[in-house]
Amino acid sequence: MRTPANGKMAKETLTFLSVARVREMPKVVDATSVLEVLKPVQDPELRKSLVELNMIRNIRIDDRRVSFTLVLTTPACPLRQFIVEDCERAVKTLPGVEEVVVDVTAETPQQKSLPDRTGVPGIKNIVAVSSGKGGVGKSTVAVNVAVALAQAGAKVGLLDADIYGPNAPTMLGLGDARVTVQQGPQGEILEPAFNYGVRLVSMGFLIDPDQPVIWRGPMLNGIIRQFLYQVNWGELDYLIVDMPPGTGDAQLTMTQAVPMAGAVIVTTPQTVALLDSRRGLKMFQQLGVAVLGIVENMSYFIPPDLPDKQYDIFGSNGGKKAAQELQVPLLGCVPLEISLRQGGDRGIPIVLAEPDSASAKALTEIAQQIAAKVSIAALGSQELGIGS
Numbered sequence: 001m002r003t004p005a006n007g008k009m010a011k012e013t014l015t016f017l018s019v020a021r022v023r024e025m026p027k028v029v030d031a032t033s034v035l036e037v038l039k040p041v042q043d044p045e046l047r048k049s050l051v052e053l054n055m056i057r058n059i060r061i062d063d064r065r066v067s068f069t070l071v072l073t074t075p076a077c078p079l080r081q082f083i084v085e086d087c088e089r090a091v092k093t094l095p096g097v098e099e100v101v102v103d104v105t106a107e108t109p110q111q112k113s114l115p116d117r118t119g120v121p122g123i124k125n126i127v128a129v130s131s132g133k134g135g136v137g138k139s140t141v142a143v144n145v146a147v148a149l150a151q152a153g154a155k156v157g158l159l160d161a162d163i164y165g166p167n168a169p170t171m172l173g174l175g176d177a178r179v180t181v182q183q184g185p186q187g188e189i190l191e192p193a194f195n196y197g198v199r200l201v202s203m204g205f206l207i208d209p210d211q212p213v214i215w216r217g218p219m220l221n222g223i224i225r226q227f228l229y230q231v232n233w234g235e236l237d238y239l240i241v242d243m244p245p246g247t248g249d250a251q252l253t254m255t256q257a258v259p260m261a262g263a264v265i266v267t268t269p270q271t272v273a274l275l276d277s278r279r280g281l282k283m284f285q286q287l288g289v290a291v292l293g294i295v296e297n298m299s300y301f302i303p304p305d306l307p308d309k310q311y312d313i314f315g316s317n318g319g320k321k322a323a324q325e326l327q328v329p330l331l332g333c334v335p336l337e338i339s340l341r342q343g344g345d346r347g348i349p350i351v352l353a354e355p356d357s358a359s360a361k362a363l364t365e366i367a368q369q370i371a372a373k374v375s376i377a378a379l380g381s382q383e384l385g386i387g388s
Contacts, residue, residue, distance in 0.1 A: 035059070111259055111261040123239045129264045130264070131245050152371075158199070189230055262370075267318070269317065281294070299314075300312050331370065337357060
């Protein structure tokens with residue numbers, strides 16, 4: 001028979017165990033608690049909380065499973081996986097959570113408008129790919145960057161502004177394409193050609209293959225403006241502009257006509273190319289266009305029969321040195337491979353034809369860097385807000 005003392009002790013023990021069990025029970029996980037643990041997680045480039053940037057949306061909780069949407073600032077985000085893993089680790093610290101599902105999407109911010117320049121309806125960001133001189137592979141970079149962005153899920157257009165030497169149709173596999181002209185409310189509207197996820201307009205569609213373009217500046221100015229404002233571009237995250245070499249009429253027309261997200265300067269490591277690229281870079285800066293960085297093309301040659309060998313045909317580290325001296329980023333170095341040239345000739349860009357090649361990987365990373373810098377610049381002009 002239990003004594004009163006023993007009965008009291010048993011009751012106290014039971015009460016203690018009950019309290020302990022209550023303390024061990026997991027707290028209720030809700031949207032507020034998910035946002036709370038995600039507040040310390042930052043976008044590594046913007047250096048702001050994902051929650052503060054409204055990049056965490058559509059939180060759903062199903063028993064021990066938490067899912068939500070992560071809205072990045074570009075489909076080509078170079079740190080996408082890094083951010084996703086940070087989010088997963090943070091949410092799994094909540095008691096009782098065993099599974100975290102992150103649905104990744106993107107909303108590309110739009111570059112700020114300028115009072116003295118007219119934007120193109122539907123186009124969020126215009127990026128010029130330029131060089132100080134010809135023969136440095138500027139069109140190769142422009143075409144592959146455009147395709148890489150499209151492969152990442154972005155809506156992309158390519159404007160071939162190299163009126164005297166339009167090579168983009170051949171490089172995009174559109175050498176035999178024909179474009180149509182529709183009558184719009186305000187005049188004729190050109191329908192761009194389309195391949196590999198990229199919409200393309202080029203002088204190459206409007207002239208015979210062997211026909212030279214013998215124009216003075218005003219006519220060049222007119223066709224570039226038509227390619228901007230009288231084309232059915234639709235909704236684009238990025239319009240990549242393949243500029244002609246030099247610092248002439250085409251560059252002046254483009255920079256004075258539209259607000260630009262920035263310019264990319266392509267060079268080789270060679271001293272002569274670097275000297276001209278510096279002039280091109282300074283031109284954009286003087287015209288108030290941000291220089292996103294330098295791309296060093298033909299950095300070294302990789303022979304197909306000796307893939308472990310590298311030969312510095314045009315010198316070495318020229319782009320790196322110029323970037324340091326001019327205080328702009330070096331976006332990447334693209335090696336010279338025979339497959340890179342073959343892809344351009346066959347109309348299959350290297351980022352598609354051989355995505356695991358050294359040059360394709362370099363060009364894909366360059367596209368990601370460009371997209372990231374464009375987003376940072378756009379968000380900086382919008383007080384770091386990316387929508388509701």
